[in-house]
Amino acid sequence: MSQSKKQSFTEALSNTAVGFIVSYISTFLIFPAVGFESSPGKNLIITIYFTIVSILRGYVIRRWFNNKDVEPKDEYVKKTDGTLIERYCYDCEIEMPIKCDGIITYCSNCGLKH
Numbered sequence: 190m191s192q193s194k195k196q197s198f199t200e201a202l203s204n205t206a207v208g209f210i211v212s213y214i215s216t217f218l219i220f221p222a223v224g225f226e227s228s229p230g231k232n233l234i235i236t237i238y239f240t241i242v243s244i245l246r247g248y249v250i251r252r253w254f255n256n257k258d259v260e261p262k263d264e265y266v267k268k269t270d271g272t273l274i275e276r277y278c279y280d281c282e283i284e285m286p287i288k289c290d291g292i293i294t295y296c297s298n299c300g301l302k303h
């Protein structure tokens with residue numbers, strides 16, 4: 190995913206707007222087909238209702254997936270062959286494996302930032 194927040198918002202807004210129009214037009218086809226008595230006003234209210242439900246559903250699912258995709262924090266930094274990368278720690282005064290919290294690397298023994 191290399192979409193900016195603005196692009197994501199624009200896409201979500203376009204998707205909702207197109208969905209709203211398609212749904213509103215569809216109500217004039219599906220309601221008579223199933224014998225549901227409606228009017229343009231009722232169709233509009235129903236379309237607005239389901240649009241709001243759709244936005245909330247999309248939001249909840251997106252948040253749920255975002256939380257699920259959170260990378261495990263505080264991993265040892267490893268080489269491609271799986272061995273731990275060590276750096277000289279000025280606190281421990283020896284080479285120590287380093288950990289990363291996703292942004293900053295630090296000594297896995299004393300927590301000194303590298």
Ligand SMILES: [Zn+2]
Binds near residue numbers: 278279280296297301
């Ligand atoms: Zn240390």
